[in-house]
Amino acid sequence: MSYTNRVIGILSTSLVCALSQAATEIEVWHTLNPANRAEFEKIVKQFNAEQNDTKVELKAFADQIALTSPDSRALAAKRKPDLVQLDDNRSPDVIANNQDILPYYEFAKKYPIPDNTSILAQTSGFIRDKQNRLLAFPFMAEIPVMFYNLDAYKKAGLDPNAPGATWAALQAQLLLLRDKAYYDCPYATSQQVSVHLENLAAMNNSLYATPNNGLDNAKGAVLNFDTLFMRHIAMMVSWKKVNIFSVNSNSNQPDGLFAEGKCAVLTSGSGSLGQFAATKDLKFGVAPLPYYDQLTPKPGVPFVSGSALWVTTGQPVEQYKATASFLAYLSKPVVAAAWHQKTGFLPLNDASTRAADVSFYGSIPGLNRIVENMRQATTKTNRGFRLNGYARIEPMLSVELDAALSGQVPPVKALTTAIEEAKVMSGEAPAPASASNNKKSKK
Numbered sequence: 001m002s003y004t005n006r007v008i009g010i011l012s013t014s015l016v017c018a019l020s021q022a023a024t025e026i027e028v029w030h031t032l033n034p035a036n037r038a039e040f041e042k043i044v045k046q047f048n049a050e051q052n053d054t055k056v057e058l059k060a061f062a063d064q065i066a067l068t069s070p071d072s073r074a075l076a077a078k079r080k081p082d083l084v085q086l087d088d089n090r091s092p093d094v095i096a097n098n099q100d101i102l103p104y105y106e107f108a109k110k111y112p113i114p115d116n117t118s119i120l121a122q123t124s125g126f127i128r129d130k131q132n133r134l135l136a137f138p139f140m141a142e143i144p145v146m147f148y149n150l151d152a153y154k155k156a157g158l159d160p161n162a163p164g165a166t167w168a169a170l171q172a173q174l175l176l177l178r179d180k181a182y183y184d185c186p187y188a189t190s191q192q193v194s195v196h197l198e199n200l201a202a203m204n205n206s207l208y209a210t211p212n213n214g215l216d217n218a219k220g221a222v223l224n225f226d227t228l229f230m231r232h233i234a235m236m237v238s239w240k241k242v243n244i245f246s247v248n249s250n251s252n253q254p255d256g257l258f259a260e261g262k263c264a265v266l267t268s269g270s271g272s273l274g275q276f277a278a279t280k281d282l283k284f285g286v287a288p289l290p291y292y293d294q295l296t297p298k299p300g301v302p303f304v305s306g307s308a309l310w311v312t313t314g315q316p317v318e319q320y321k322a323t324a325s326f327l328a329y330l331s332k333p334v335v336a337a338a339w340h341q342k343t344g345f346l347p348l349n350d351a352s353t354r355a356a357d358v359s360f361y362g363s364i365p366g367l368n369r370i371v372e373n374m375r376q377a378t379t380k381t382n383r384g385f386r387l388n389g390y391a392r393i394e395p396m397l398s399v400e401l402d403a404a405l406s407g408q409v410p411p412v413k414a415l416t417t418a419i420e421e422a423k424v425m426s427g428e429a430p431a432p433a434s435a436s437n438n439k440k441s442k443k
Contacts, residue, residue, distance in 0.1 A: 024322040028058050028309070029084045031061045031064055031067055032085070044056045076100075086136070090386055092126070102311045103311075108324075114328050119348060122382050123304055123347060124304075125384065137311075139309055140343075147267075148286075158176060158177075165287070188263040189248050193401065195268075195289065197225075200229060204291050209223055225415040240407070250401075254266060259282060273286065337353070339352075389426040397422070400421075
């Protein structure tokens, strides 16, 4: 055999080997904020570098609306993602029944994932069905919390280690932040439906929906906006009038104001912690949401929510195996611990808590208490609530909150209107005959 033929033979053999060993590519679609996105990209880069069998490609979207837009659906028709991050819609069974979704427990049966059984029930109940089966991978589980600026508290003469535990105590502190620390924005809230409606119930050991938060059967469940809700929203309106409650939104936009030091106190999701921890010169603490001690001697535990990674149907076996290897990597204690600490998302399993750096909890006042509180979560709170059509109901609730907080509509009217509209949206009541296209929309 000539030299040339030998070289060609060697090259051909090498090419065949290279092709046979090519990494299986999987694609993950997500809607993480910039800080959490950067951390996720680091994890993926590390995973891709540590092995040659699987290559993960990420595709970021601005939000869930962009991820589910017609353009995205057209893109998915050509190349369906292997994993997709979807927000909790309080009807995970409905998502799991979609023809494009493969429930996680079914996927894990075919492609076993180490440590799969160790995923904490306390932080994954929101994405489980009645049989306690995981429907998706709960990598972005979170709870609403209260962030507060340590320097602002010191400037106002307040103890930076004692943020208001009750709404009344917080009100007194906000007045000092306004009058002594001269904050134009003493208090702001992101995720206003979660903070001021959903978890108002959970923190005060009340029901958000009856009967039993819809956990027995979402069909027939209705919102439980009783006196607690009426009084709380009325109190928030009074805060608006005296300029201690400055900014409210159902998005995370107010987070930026807190990061910039413009707002002294913020209620938002724990998943915002990563953004604040990465902000230079921002010193902050974190505390549970306030509660009303007149209603309950001991505060409740907030509903776990957030988002999760859902497995899609119709993928080749090799891609499913690659997806399983990636999820197994995310489940590793050291990886899950770093993700929890860098982002503020809840621990995935006990091992990740044990693997966490103890000094991290000490660097942010109150953070350890938040994590410990979640260990007290019961089935009643860790599964959250179930309400049919909640993906449509939540935006409506935000509109009604805006109307009440801006003074356009009395709190009682806003909440009673929300109850009736939610009944229609969930299919529990027929649309009123008077409904028409000329119905005024709220801005």
